[in-house]
Amino acid sequence: xxxxxxxxxxxxxxxxxxxxxxxxxxxxxxxxxxxxxxxxxxxxxxxxxxxxxxxxxxxxxxxxxxxxxxxxxxxxxxxxxxxxxxxxxxxxxxxxxxxxxxxxxxxxxxxxxxxxxxxxxxxxxxxxxxxxxxxxxxxxxxxxxxxxxxxxxxxxxxxxxxxxxxxxxxxxxxxxxxxxxxx
Amino acid sequence: xxxxxxxxxxxxxxxxxxxxxxxxxxxxxxxxxxxxxxxxxxxxxxxxxxxxxxxxxxxxxxxxxxxxxxxxxxxxxxxxxxxxxxxxxxxxxxxxxxxxxxxxxxxxxxxxxxxxxxxxxxxxxxxxxxxxxxxxxxxxxxxxxxxxxxxxxxxxxxxxxxxxxxxxxxxxxxxxxxxxxxxxxxxxxxxxxxxxxxxxxxxxxxxxxxxxxxxxxxxxxxxxxxxxxxxxxxxxxxxxxxxxxxxxxxxxxxxxxxxxxxxxxxxxxxxxxxxxxxxxxxxxxxxxxxxxxxxxxxxxxxxxxxxxxxxxxxxxxxxxxxx
Numbered sequence: 001x002x003x004x005x006x007x008x009x010x011x012x013x014x015x016x017x018x019x020x021x022x023x024x025x026x027x028x029x030x031x032x033x034x035x036x037x038x039x040x041x042x043x044x045x046x047x048x049x050x051x052x053x054x055x056x057x058x059x060x061x062x063x064x065x066x067x068x069x070x071x072x073x074x075x076x077x078x079x080x081x082x083x084x085x086x087x088x089x090x091x092x093x094x095x096x097x098x099x100x101x102x103x104x105x106x107x108x109x110x111x112x113x114x115x116x117x118x119x120x121x122x123x124x125x126x127x128x129x130x131x132x133x134x135x136x137x138x139x140x141x142x143x144x145x146x147x148x149x150x151x152x153x154x155x156x157x158x159x160x161x162x163x164x165x166x167x168x169x170x171x172x173x174x175x176x177x178x179x180x181x182x183x
Numbered sequence: 184x185x186x187x188x189x190x191x192x193x194x195x196x197x198x199x200x201x202x203x204x205x206x207x208x209x210x211x212x213x214x215x216x217x218x219x220x221x222x223x224x225x226x227x228x229x230x231x232x233x234x235x236x237x238x239x240x241x242x243x244x245x246x247x248x249x250x251x252x253x254x255x256x257x258x259x260x261x262x263x264x265x266x267x268x269x270x271x272x273x274x275x276x277x278x279x280x281x282x283x284x285x286x287x288x289x290x291x292x293x294x295x296x297x298x299x300x301x302x303x304x305x306x307x308x309x310x311x312x313x314x315x316x317x318x319x320x321x322x323x324x325x326x327x328x329x330x331x332x333x334x335x336x337x338x339x340x341x342x343x344x345x346x347x348x349x350x351x352x353x354x355x356x357x358x359x360x361x362x363x364x365x366x367x368x369x370x371x372x373x374x375x376x377x378x379x380x381x382x383x384x385x386x387x388x389x390x391x392x393x394x395x396x397x398x399x400x401x402x403x404x405x406x407x408x409x410x411x412x413x414x415x416x417x418x419x420x421x422x423x424x425x426x427x428x429x430x431x432x433x434x435x436x437x438x439x440x441x442x443x444x445x446x447x448x449x450x451x452x453x454x455x456x457x458x459x460x461x462x463x464x465x466x467x468x469x470x471x472x473x474x475x476x477x478x479x480x481x482x483x484x485x486x487x488x489x490x491x492x493x494x495x496x497x498x499x500x501x502x503x504x505x506x
Contacts, residue, residue, distance in 0.1 A: 016216070024212075025205055032205075037195050046199050054208060061212025119190045127374060127476070139191045 016064065024064045027073055028057050034140075035081055041135040042085045044124055052088065056081040075146060082132050082150040122172040130165035137162055268304065268318040269297055273462070289313040292462075295439075352376040355391050358503040359408055368397035368406075368489060374476065376408075396475040397489050403475035404489045409468040410504045437462050440499075442492060451484045455492065457499040469499035 016024070032053060039049035039056075060067065060077045067076045123131050129151060136142040136150055137158075148155045273289040290303055297317045305316035355376040363370060376393030394407025424431040429443035439460040446453055451473070458468040473485045490498065 016213075021209065025209065028205055028208060032201065036201055037198070040198075041191055041194060050202060054211070057208045058211040058215055061209065062216045064212075120194050134187075135191070138187045141188075 016061075020065055020068070023068060024061055028060070031074070031077065032057070035077065038078070038135060038140055039081055039085065041123070041139055042082070042128075042132050043088070044120060048088070052081060052084050055084045059084075075149060078136070078140065078142070078146070079150045079152075082136065083152065085132060086128055086151075118173055119169075122169050125172060126165055126168055130161050130168070133158060133161040134165045134169070268316055269301070271296065271313075271315045271317065273313045273315070286313055290315055293317055352391055352393070355408065355410065355504070356393055358501065359393060359395060359406070362498055362501060363395055363397060363406055366490070366494065370395045371398050371403055372396035372475065374407075394470070394476060399485045399487070399489060402483045402485045404485045405470075405472045405474065405476050406489055406498070407470045407476075408498065408504060409466075409470070411466040411468075434459070434500075440496065442496065453484075453488070455488055455495060457492070457495045459499050461505065465505050467499050467501075467504045469495050471495055 035053045035056065036046075036049050039052040040046055043049055043052065056077055059080045060073065063076070064073075067073045123134065126134065132151060133147060136147045137144075142150065144155045144158050147158045151158065151161075153161075271289070271293040273285070273292060286306065290306070293303070293315045294301075294317075298319070301317040301319050303315060304318040305314075307314040352375065356373065359376070360370060360373065373395045374393055376391050391410045392407070394405055396403045396405050424441040424443065428445070429441055432440045432442075434440050441456075441458045441460070443456045443458070444453060445456060454470055454472045456468055456470050458466065460466050471488050471490050473488050474483065488495075
């Protein structure tokens with residue numbers, strides 16, 4: 001049997017309920033600053049951090065009803081943010097060009113805090129996943145399990161990535177205090 | 184709080200004001216939600232119908248043994264003077280979310296293969312394949328014979344979802360090492376391949392990414408490979424191929440080869456990308472850069488890239504990436 005297909009696409013009304021949207025707005029408003037800082041620590045650029053947060057919150061909106069019912073929107077949005085960052089890094093024009101790109105952006109480096117600048121330079125030298133691991137574990141205070149969920153990998157991988165990242169940072173920073181703490 | 188935490192916090196000094204507009208997030212979200220539901224609705228509606236046939240233009244699909252699988256052609260010319268409608272087939276990926284995304288990709292691919300001005304006039308899902316009808320303006324779709332979609336299993340990506348991701352990643356790493364050494368390079372750093380799913384669906388090995396730094400006479404440079412499965416529609420690749428920095432070629436098996444040059448950072452950094460879009464949705468990207476990524480990375484750029492364009496293209500074509 002042959003049936004003619006509809007020529008135009010079917011579009012149904014999928015608008016979120018007012019209550020859901022209000023809850024989303026409240027959540028986004030409260031989490032935005034934290035997400036932005038996390039994104040900045042991962043990517044090292046405030047403008048890109050803004051883009052990442054925008055993308056992550058947009059994706060969260062799409063999944064909001066499901067995520068909210070699971071009562072885990074924080075973990076979910078952290079997962080989205082991390083993966084947005086990793087995806088962005090895969091673009092060929094985003095391939096890491098370490099150190100010197102940092103000095104091109106003095107406006108986002110903050111005050112003349114040499115320690116922060118050193119750490120920023122050292123972080124920029126880490127592969128994206130290791131950088132994300134460090135930020136999630138040491139800044140966002142995420143557990144190994146939560147970090148594994150955000151990165152979409154096993155807990156063992158998180159541990160090994162953390163160890164490698166710390167070893168690299170220790171070497172790059174040549175900081176005995178930090179080295180001792182990290183050890 | 185740890186010292187590292189404090190030092191990370193110090194990086195956030197002088198945080199500029201956030202430019203967000205929550206209304207923009209909501210409006211973007213509404214649009215995205217509408218797009219997603221539209222695709223779902225199309226799939227649901229089209230799944231119950233068959234597409235009438237005109238001229239079927241096959242999308243050649245790369246087989247896992249490297250051969251090309253041609254799709255059955257059903258010739259049924261349109262009666263209109265405006266031109267003939269064309270049907271495009273593309274196997275559907277696994278998973279509901281992937282199918283929704285895959286439909287958009289299939290439509291985009293049909294647009295790239297058809298003549299200018301042709302528009303989508305029908306979409307169906309039949310026997311595990313998307314069937315997309317493209318017609319020129321003014322053409323009247325025929326009530327001809329129903330098309331016969333091919334056996335979808337013949338053109339599905341030769342990936343095995345139940346394979347251990349680490350085993351696959353290790354195989355990729357061995358292959359890259361082998362290919363690079365075969366070209367006479369000394370590897371100074373290897374970043375292991377990792378299965379990095381870009382979707383939020385778990386349990387599907389969808390994306391692999393690894394690279395090596397090699398020693399050139401004037402310093403280290405880098406060669407890497409990325410493999411994306413059809414499921415991973417969210418992984419961004421080169422996208423639109425626009426001259427003069429990108430050249431697109433259709434390979435004999437119907438897949439698209441895009442070679443692009445990308446300036447990376449400052450100081451003369453350049454990435455060359457050879458990217459192959461297979462008809463079954465697999466994308467393989469071989470990249471090289473005139474600087475390194477590993478622990479030996481410096482600000483220095485090498486004078487030349489490690490590989491010629493032909494060598495880079497051959498690396499991307501390596502059937503090992505598509506199993």
